[in-house]
Amino acid sequence: MPSTDIAWRCQIQVVADTSEREVDAYKEVQDKLKEQMVQTEGEIEKLKDRVAHERVVRKNKEEYATLAKQVETLAPRKQTEKDRAVLQEQINRLEEQTQTQYSSLLFSSTSSPVNYSLLHINCKATLNSNLVSRRIADIKRWRCARNR
DSSP states (O other): OHHHHHHHHHHHHHHHHHHHHHHHHHHHHHHHHHHHHHHHHHHHHHHHHHHHHHHHHHHHHHHHHHHHHHHHHSOOHHHHHHHHHHHHHHHHHHHHHHHHHHHHHHHOSSOOHHHHHHHHHHHHHHHHHHHHHHHHHHHHHHHHHHHO
């Protein structure tokens, strides 16, 4: 019987050692899985940041495309500059006319219907000059917005 006892003990010891090695192996697998989970969570966070960045890039591209379409509908810069030059010439001409009319009114010794007529024309010229000035301001604002 003692040899059977020793055989049983040896078998029990082998089973215990095997079980201990299996437990150690399972712990190693568990540790590796935990490490992989931590790495995966880190990768997920990086990918979330990348997705957020790509959304911003896409939004910017869409805004750019929208603005590009709007710009395409506007007149080219050369045409705008020609229009501006024509308007500036009109303003200069109107200012000269206004100055001439004021001078003639100031040096006129009598009040006559002609003077009132000139005053009326002068007022119209001033109004036209203001409209032209506003148009030039609109063109400048448009060009500033376009250059951004």
